[in-house]
Amino acid sequence: MKRTALLHAELSHAIATLGHGDMLVIGDVGLPIPNGPRRIDLALTPGIPAVADVLRVVLEEMQVEKAVIATEAMERNSGQLPTWCQLPVVPGTVSHEEFKRLTQQARVMVRTGECTPYANVILVAGVTF
Template sequence: DTICISDCGLPVPEGVQKIDLALDFGVPSFEQVVSIIAKHMKSEAVHVAKEIKENNPKAYDFLESTFPSNQYEWIETSHEAFKEATKQCKCIIRTGEASPYANIILRADCIFSDRP
């Protein structure tokens, strides 16, 4: 299963549930929402649009530190391919983020796979 955490401008495909947290531009921020989700959800892979690296290095650096590439599978595609992938998400959590390409898809991992 996958979920998407998005900025306030990402289109939500028809049929995908939207959880709209946006209260105002920047509230809550992408970083705030991703940090809380990362704390409570075990993920195995992250998917971002490759454009984030050049157009929003602050968000990219935050994601790299939150989801280190030696612990998570990283998928980087074009923004168009990213938007296409959102059609398979269980939901899109819309933040108030107003910076470009601040979007991520997280693929869930099994929460008890590390237990003996």
């Protein structure tokens, strides 16, 4: 049995196979998922699991070089980072429409049960050396 926090085998494998610059998206329940990326659906019921919970565990496993969120997520929070968005890097921002276009380049899309509008983040894999 694994000793780290991430017990979901498919998500653990997806992170382990990311290369430098590959993108992993953690999205709310309403974020459209394009045909290309691998889809990992964790949504159980509205709100479960929350983006913040999934993000926290993914960040324990993944080296993140940069991150991207939608400008609208910050606008809904008076220009501040939303509470769900605890990252080791300062995220870049793009419009929600551009965010959705960027997801087409992702290697992995993780769907949560989050129901907060614009609670989506793109994580770009870094290197550990």
